[in-house]
Amino acid sequence: MLRYVLAALAALSLTPAPVLAQQGPLRIEITDGVIEPLPYALPTFVAETADAGKMAQDITAVIAADLSGTGLFREIPQTAHIQRFASFETPVSYPDWQAINAQALIVGGVAVSGGQVVVKFRLFDIYSGQQLGEGQQLAASAASWRRLAHKVADVIYSRVTGESGYFDSRVVFVSESGSKDARQKRLAIADYDGANLKYLTDSSTIVFAPRFSPTGDKVIYTTYETGFPRIKLLDIGNVRASLLPEVPGTMTFAPRFSPDGNSIVYSMEQGGNTDLYKMGVNGGGATRLTNSPAIETAPSFSPDGSRIVFESDRSGTQQLYIMSANGGQPTRISFGEGRYGTPVWSPRGDLIAFTKQHAGRFHIGVMRTDGSEERLLTASFLDEGPSWSPNGRVIMFTRESAGAGGTANLYSVDISGRNLKKVEGVGQASDPAWSPLLP
Amino acid sequence: MTFAPKAAVLLAVLALAACNNPNKYGAGNGVVDPGGAYGDGGVTQGSINDPNSPAYFNATIGDKVHFLVDQSTLSDEARTILTGQAQWLVGHPQYNAIIEGHADEQGTREYNLALGARRASSVQEYLVSQGVAGSRLRTVSYGKERPIAVCSAPECYNQNRRAVTVISLGAGS
Structure with a gap:
């Protein structure tokens, strides 16, 4: 019974029309397009070994942060709980949880031994008075405990919403420091929630717009390390990187992987004109995809690899176009007021996220792949560069503040336009790219 | 209601070494920064009153030209400056130049990179049309990465939409 569809997620009704998904005793009230988050109870996981207390607390806190951070779930404070779990096997007293209006209950245990952490958990539907799905057990080295927590949260999110999760994922981005006219930039990587921040390059030269390989192991x-924009491929595991070949005297930039990981689409500038090209991931077999005197850049493959969405100013201003992945005649899809750039195809294939500039403001928005049903999700002095969560439900982007002291930060928003928030823990940052769900 | 221990998910330790060894980043630790990316300095020896000095080129002739929003077309004022640059470069063949194109912050990053390249290319074409050998010139775009004016207002944007001719002594001089 708990498997209702959160209206923000479902077919993503594009109008804010109230959707009342009231099945049995579950109450999901949506008024004025605002979802009432699902109240859940998450008692601190039971420590099953003597030294597992701290780990159990930490894992529980990360699960809560993941679920509540979606804006779709609301945690009932532990101080309100009536039943206490002395053991993972303690039977659930449903009336105790109904009394505090919990709709979901998560009970778990954590054991630590020999550098390994083992987490097990069960999810309960309080109103129907039964367990939802089977209990699960996951294990990892102690150093990967946050991933365990994210995986637990992903399972819960998935069981309740019917969608895959996005918590066990990472973000590669550009870490920024220094004043606006002497900005230092370096590549960095962190968990999706900003934890486990690590730097992948130093800040000796300008870097920007990283993208993950489809398997998430390369970026x-x-x-600018040669003094001119060049494309570089970096292995996250050993932090080794190599420049891809270039045509002398050109600039190459804006590289993106194809979904099969075998080729790279990118921009090359020659004599002042920028067009799109494709080459093998090892740098061979470059072919030209567009041939116009306009700027063509910011490409993004469709998830099936058959098409590429990109931006071009061939009409006079930046607009979005779709063409075959082998080139050919593109079709314009953006027709609203203002200019459109940085299109990114949703991993679900249904939507394209973009940056829109209009009337002195920047917006992150989404539209269907035929350009219909455009919706703007944000507005600010400067928002740009959307990147999709692995499940296509959340978008991360760069928000930069105005003025001499202006700084860039990472923000996320869900595709209904709700739950706008800053990604904490990563400092000043730009150009986020969200990884696939980790294996 | 059964507790079914699923296949344990073993998570590999992220093999991300601490990044304390700059050598692992490969070449390019020394910033190759032909344009003096932290300003538009370039070579600045000599007096602005000495017509043979780089300082004269930078300050008296003017090393930069400006552009309208989204444009790479050269204004009459820009052509006057570039004509002076071309005459100086023709008369001082020991110097080469890198032309940096820049954009203001009111645009997306990659588009602005391409736009800056258009601007640099406009300048290059004009200098060549005025007799400067193309082999002495190279272009680069910094997009919106290197503003010289940091306010978020038109007076700063006007300064940042620019192309800068950065001269340096060429090989063999």
Whole structure:
């Protein structure tokens, strides 16, 4: 019974029309397009070994942060709980949880031994008075405990919403420091929630717009290390990177992987004109995809690899176009007021996220792949560069503040436009790219 | 209601070494920064009153030209400056130049990179049309990465939409 569809998620009704998903005793009230988050109870996981207390607390806190951070779930404070779990096997007293209006209950245990952490958990539907799905057990080295917590949260999110989760994922981005006219930039990577921040390059040269490989183990980006923009491929595991070949006297930038990981689409500038090209991931077999005197850049493959959405100013201003992944005649899809750039195809294939500039403001928005049903999700002095969560439900982007002291930060928003928030823990940052769900 | 221990998910330790060894980043630790990316300095020896000095080129002739929003077309004022640059470069063949194109912050990053390249290319074409050998010139775009004016207002944007001709002594001089 707990498997209702959160209206923000479902077919993503594009109008804010109230959707009342009231099945049995579950009450999901949506008024004026605002979802009432699902109240859940998450008692601190039971420590099953003598030294597991701190780990159990930490894992529980990360699960709560993941679930509540979606804006779709609301945690009932532990101080309100009536039943206490002395053991993972303690039977659930449903009336105790009904009394505090919990709709979901998560009970778990944590054991630590020999550098390994083992987490097990069960999810209960309080109103129907039964367990939802089977209990699960996951294990990892102690150093990966946050991933265990994210995986637990992903399972719960998935069981309740019917969608895959996005918590066990990472973000590669550009870490920024220094004044606005002497900005230092370096590549960095962190968990999706900003934890486990690590730097992948130093800040000796400008870098920007990194993107993950489809398997999440490599990053491709643009660097000025030769004095000119070049494309570099970096292995996250050993932090080794190599420049891809270039045509002398050109600039190459804006690289993106194809969904099969075998090729890279990118921009090359020659004699002042920028067009799109494709080459093998090892740098061979470059072919030209567009041939116009306009700027063509910011490409993004469709998830099936058959098409590419990109931006071009061939009409006079930046607009969005779709063409075959082999080139050919593109079709314009953006027709609203203002200019459109940085299109990114949703991993679900249904939507394209973009940056829109209009009337002196920047917006992150989404539209269907035929350009219909455009919706703007944000507005600010400067928002740009959307990147999709692995499940296509949340968008992370760069928000930069105005003025001499202006700084860039990472923000996320869900595709209904709700739950706008800053990604904490990563400092000043830009150009986020969200990884696939980790294996 | 059964507790079914699923196949344990073993998570590999992220093999991300601490990044304390700059050598692992490969070449390019020394910033190759032909344009003096932290300003538009370039070579600045000599007096602005000495017509043979780089300082004269930078300050008296003017090393930069400006552009309208989204434009790479050269204004009459820009052409006058570039004509002076071309004459100086023709008369001082020991110097080469890198032309940096820049954009203001009111645009997306990659588009602005391409836009800056258009601007640099406009300048290059004009200098070549005025007799400067193309082999002495190279272009680069910094997009919106290197503003010289940091306010978020038109007077700053006007300064940042620019192309800067950065001269340096060429090989063999």
